[in-house]
Amino acid sequence: MAETSAPTFYVDAPEAQKFVENVLIGNGVPASNAEIVARCLIAADLRGVDTHGMNRIPSYMTRIRQGVLDGTASPELTKITPMVAQVDGRNGFGFLAASKGMATAVEMAHEFGIGMVSIKHSNHFGMSAWIVQQAIDAGMMSLVFTNSSPGMPPFGGKDKLLGVSPIACGAPGGKERPFILDMAPSVVARGKIYKAKRRGEKIPLEWALDSEGRPTDDPDAALGGVMQPMGGPKGSGLSLMMDLFSGVLSGSAFAGHVTGPYDPSKPSDVGHFLLAIKPDLFMSLDDFRERMDYLYQRVVGVEKAAGVDRIYFPGEIEQLRQEERLNTGIPLVQAEIDALNDEAVKVGKPLLVMKGQ
């Protein structure tokens, strides 16, 4: 995609964290919950997943103001069996429900080898990788599934029915980097179209179809049409898998009935599914870590195809971006800064202080 010609400004992660927390608190979110939501959003910005970072604040705050997302809610946990728990998100932030869910899954996995958590009545939880990272930080492998609002047709169809719902999983490494696969089942995540729209950019023709079913490079036309599934029936099948595990199983909305984060007309009722797995169930932890490192080295050491500079392990590009952005700060264009500052002004909180200001 052509990069925007708009000048880019940078904000340091701690300043971004403080700013987002303040805006959330100003909208009635309890301080401890605001800290978690802000941390998850800034994690996305740091990893270069700008589509799912602090730029989501204006749309999330619109949902709170409209009364379709309860900013004051905290998730409620029920143990079902020693290895299975259910979280009711109580229409609060998905970040809170998923964070509590993964903490519980990890706790159960430490004791029993696996921990499975089903989450209902939740909201958008942004970038799945932060939940996978939460499990990795606790030394666990994980599966992280969610459903989402309709954005793609089932294979062969023309109507939006399936979510562009990411499938994510991870495993801790040894001396090398961990494995973090986090991917939408569409050619790209829909957030990349919203980002292009925000920045006044065109999109590649293979990303989406307009409402007439024609390929389009116009983000507005794409948002009025459908996303293209990755690999045809395979992307469509993966999205259905996310809906089955996250929606059908949990008791949340499914089959095209989840409401999107940019639609402030009603609660989202998103469902999630989290699984934590202890990696040393079948061998020692040292052996597992050694085997992970061997896999990493085999993958990145493979003979490169013509024109390729480097082979990356899943999640590695984002980890490198994070290391870079912890130094450079998080890039934003003026329109994004203005939209964020509007939210601060609405609740009487300080404006975002960009680097060098």
Ligand SMILES: NC(=O)c1ccc[n+]([C@@H]2O[C@H](COP(=O)([O-])OP(=O)(O)OC[C@H]3O[C@@H](n4cnc5c(N)ncnc54)[C@H](O)[C@@H]3O)[C@@H](O)[C@H]2O)c1
């Ligand atoms: N919560 C929601 O409803 C929702 C919906 C859609 C997407 N999302 C989020 O959007 C984000 C972006 O999704 P996406 O599908 O556009 O991601 P992407 O296409 O940028 O990356 C997908 C995966 O491929 C890996 N990858 C990318 N380039 C690579 C390379 N050159 N070599 C090796 N591995 C590589 C990445 O590390 C990642 O694991 C994700 O974080 C996802 O969770 C969230």
